[in-house]
Amino acid sequence: MITxxxxxxxxxxxxxxxxxxxIRIKKINPALKKGDNVELDFEGxxxxxxxxxxxxxxxxxxxxxxxxxxNINFKNCNNTLxxxxxxxxxxxxxxx
Amino acid sequence: MVKIHLPNSAFLGNIDPFLRxxxxxxxxxxxxxxxxxxVSVHPMVVAIVASLGKxxxxxxxxxxxxxARSKHYFERIGLFKFLGINSGISVTEHDPSGRFxxxxxxxxxxxxxxxxxxxxxxxxxxxxxxxxxxxxYIASELVRNVIExxxxxxxxxxxxxxxxxxxxxxxxxxxxxxxxxxxxxxxHLAQDDFEAIKLALTxxxxxxxxxxxxxxxxxxxxxxxxxxxAHVNRDFFLLYSGKAMYKLLKRSLKEEIFLQSDPLKDRHxxxxxxxxxxxxxxxxxxxxxxxxxFSVLLDLIRNTYATSxxxxxxxxxxxxKFT
Numbered sequence: 001m002i003t004x005x006x007x008x009x010x011x012x013x014x015x016x017x018x019x020x021x022x023i024r025i026k027k028i029n030p031a032l033k034k035g036d037n038v039e040l041d042f043e044g045x046x047x048x049x050x051x052x053x054x055x056x057x058x059x060x061x062x063x064x065x066x067x068x069x070x071n072i073n074f075k076n077c078n079n080t081l082x083x084x085x086x087x088x089x090x091x092x093x094x095x096x
Numbered sequence: 097m098v099k100i101h102l103p104n105s106a107f108l109g110n111i112d113p114f115l116r117x118x119x120x121x122x123x124x125x126x127x128x129x130x131x132x133x134x135v136s137v138h139p140m141v142v143a144i145v146a147s148l149g150k151x152x153x154x155x156x157x158x159x160x161x162x163x164a165r166s167k168h169y170f171e172r173i174g175l176f177k178f179l180g181i182n183s184g185i186s187v188t189e190h191d192p193s194g195r196f197x198x199x200x201x202x203x204x205x206x207x208x209x210x211x212x213x214x215x216x217x218x219x220x221x222x223x224x225x226x227x228x229x230x231x232x233y234i235a236s237e238l239v240r241n242v243i244e245x246x247x248x249x250x251x252x253x254x255x256x257x258x259x260x261x262x263x264x265x266x267x268x269x270x271x272x273x274x275x276x277x278x279x280x281x282x283x284h285l286a287q288d289d290f291e292a293i294k295l296a297l298t299x300x301x302x303x304x305x306x307x308x309x310x311x312x313x314x315x316x317x318x319x320x321x322x323x324x325x326a327h328v329n330r331d332f333f334l335l336y337s338g339k340a341m342y343k344l345l346k347r348s349l350k351e352e353i354f355l356q357s358d359p360l361k362d363r364h365x366x367x368x369x370x371x372x373x374x375x376x377x378x379x380x381x382x383x384x385x386x387x388x389x390f391s392v393l394l395d396l397i398r399n400t401y402a403t404s405x406x407x408x409x410x411x412x413x414x415x416x417k418f419t
Contacts, residue, residue, distance in 0.1 A: 013212060015236040017244075017313055018205050047229055047390075049236055050317050059312035080229070083394035087401060091300065091317075092309050094405040 001037045003075075004028065007044030014048035020055035028060065032071060043076040053088045061092040098123055098148055102130035106137040107266070108332035108343065108379050112367065114141060115336060119371040120148055125156040132163035135170075139196075139255040140268030140334070140379030142175055146199050147253050147270045147375070149179040157181065173255055174198035196257040203251035208239050211254070219258055219265060229390045230325045231256075231265060231382060237318040238269045238378055244314075245303065246273025248375060264331075264383045272375040276337040279303040289338030290368045297323055297335070297342065297359040299401045300408065308405055321397060322380065324355050327362060328393045331381040341367040349386075355396045357404030 004027050010019050031038050040056075042048075060068050074085055098120055106114040114137075126149050149157055157179060162170065168187045170176065176183035178199045197218050202208050212232055221228040235254065242252035248271040256267040277292035280303045286292035295301045300308060302316030310316050319335070326333035326344055330353070333344040343365045347353070356362055 011209070011213075013232060013236070015212065015240070016205055016209060017240065021313065046225070047233070049233060049240075050315070050321055051237060051240060051313075054310070054315045054317070055313050058309065058315065062309070062312070079391045080394065083391055083398065087317075087394065087398045088315070090398060090402050091315065091405055094308065094402065094409065 001039055001073075002027070002031045003039040003041055005041045005043065007042070010045065010052070012044060012046045014042075014045050014052045017051050017055040020052045024056055024059060028056075028072075029063075032060065032064065032068065037071045037073065039073045039075050041075045042078075042081055045076075045081065046078065047080050048084055050084055050087060053084050057085075057088060058092050061089070066093050097125040097127060099127045099129070100145060100148060102128065102135045102137060102141070102145070104131040104134055104136070106141050108138055108140070108334050108381055109346070111138060111141070111334065111379070112341075112365075115341060115367070115370050118148075120374065121372055123148060123152065126152050126158070128157075128159035130160070130162050130164060130167075133165075135162070135164045135166050138268060138379055139173075139257050139266050140270065140377060142170070142173055142199065142255055143253045143268035143270035144377055146175060146178045146255075147250075147272050147377075150201075150250055150253070150272075152179075154180050159183075172196070172198070173257070178253075197255055199253060199255045201251055201253055202239050202243070204243060205240075207251075208236065208243065211239070212236055215256070219256065226389060227382075227384050227387045230329070230387065230393070231267070233390075234267065234322050234325060234380060234382075235269070237322055241318055242269070242271045242273065242376070245279045246271045246275075246375060248273030262383060263385050264381050266379070266381050268377070268379050270375065270377040275373070275375055276335070288368065289340035290342070290366060293335055293337060293340050293342045294359055299357050299404045308409065317401065320357070320401070322378075323359065323362075324397050324400075325393060326380055326382070327355060328353055328388050328396065329382055329386045331383055331386070332379070333381075334379040335376065336370065336373055336378075337376040339368060339370050339372050341370055353396075355400040357400055357407075 100118045171185040216228045239252045280292040282303045299320040302314045304314045330347040
């Protein structure tokens with residue numbers, strides 16, 4: 001299991017999609033490829049945009065299927081963050 | 097030559113005559129006049145004037161000295177500075193905190209992050225996350241849309257103002273890029289600018305792909321989220337691009353609020369034959385009295401979004417024919 005502390009990379013308001021994409025490509029995806037589980041630690045992040053969460057996780061669902069959600073743990077999410085993550089994971093599972 | 101007249105009043109509720117009053121198609125010269133008694137306008141109007149004037153040399157930029165008593169507002173919000181005009185208006189400089197965000201040009205992600213960090217303290221909302229959250233969210237998503245999709249050379253032009261009487265924050269975000277229709281028709285059919293705006297406001301529709309779920313970076317949810325924030329807050333939201341305008345209208349506190357995926361089912365007004373705006377102009381109001389918990393709004397969005405995608409998939413589903 002690898003842990004990625006997001007606050008130090010994206011600050012308290014996670015909105016920068018470029019950074020989300022970079023985290024996914026450079027940290028999350030390599031770990032998943034190796035068969036590791038990933039913990040995304042949102043401690044200190046108070047909010048995020050749907051665009052940020054989409055850039056962070058949607059491609060993983062597309063690439064690995066919905067089972068990838070069993071390998072990712074969203075830690076220390078407040079209510080707002082939980083709901084935005086649920087919106088993104090919801091619509092990604094309804095996609096074509 | 098573009099001639100623009102700043103009227104006595106132009107807010108989202110009564111902005112239509114202003115939008116019909118100028119032709120932005122020939123931007124070689126700009127002449128600005130104004131009501132000589134009082135000018136009170138939405139930040140979107142200020143951003144539109146700034147966008148029209150950017151890049152025009154000072155020799156070709158003419159403005160009649162403002163007579164209105166409210167002229168200091170335009171000096172403070174930075175319109176003349178933005179246009180490179182010496183207005184001759186003297187103001188007692190004071191800390192703008194709690195009043196407005198002056199005209200700001202944002203060209204990239206780094207500038208956006210910096211802007212978002214500064215905007216909440218400037219609006220005196222740092223101690224009120226319930227009110228700050230939707231405003232920061234709106235600014236982030238709208239400006240990022242401009243940076244990513246508009247191809248505007250000058251990025252996004254943004255300004256905002258707090259209005260004490262109505263306890264409302266009004267935001268204007270304008271660009272001179274390719275507009276909604278050109279972006280949306282990369283992947284969808286849109287017969288005119290209004291059809292393109294309608295698609296852009298529909299959850300799950302993005303110009304980057306026809307596929308449900310979008311691409312790795314775009315889901316087609318941003319504008320739907322923003323319209324939803326305004327809707328739940330019962331406030332105005334306006335999007336003007338090309339010749340078309342969509343305006344979500346205010347709702348009374350008595351009316352029940354529920355989100356709809358089809359923007360035409362919301363109480364709205366529209367224009368299809370405005371002078372052609374090269375790019376996109378967005379205005380939004382947020383009355384701080386009505387601000388809902390952001391998480392409540394997200395519940396509504398989640399349900400509406402999921403229903404919308406399911407309905408579209410159902411529409412596309414075809415049974416085999418057996419004869």
